[in-house]
Amino acid sequence: MCLLCDDEKAYAAYMNYLDAMERQGEVVDPTKAIDAVLDGLQAADRARRDAPENDKTLSPFFCSPVNK
Known part of the structure; x- marks a missing residue:
C-alpha cells in the first residue's frame, strides 16, 4: 500500500x-x-502524453488539428 499512499x-x-x-x-x-x-493509470498517462496536442516537441509552426 505504500506505493499508493x-x-x-x-x-x-x-x-x-x-x-x-x-x-x-x-x-x-x-x-x-x-x-x-x-496499469490503468499508466495507460491513461501514456494516452495523454501521446495525444498530438500535448506534444511539446513540435514546432510552433506545426499545424495541429483543431478539436471541435
Whole structure:
C-alpha cells in the first residue's frame, strides 16, 4: 500500500476499484487490485502524453488539428 499512499490520485483509484468490485460481489486480492489500478493509470498517462496536442516537441509552426 505504500506505493499508493504518496499518490492521492492512485489511492483514490484503488479505493474506487475496490468499491466497484465489492458492489459486483467479487472478492479482490489486494495485490492484483494494485496491479490493475497502476496499469490503468499508466495507460491513461501514456494516452495523454501521446495525444498530438500535448506534444511539446513540435514546432510552433506545426499545424495541429483543431478539436471541435
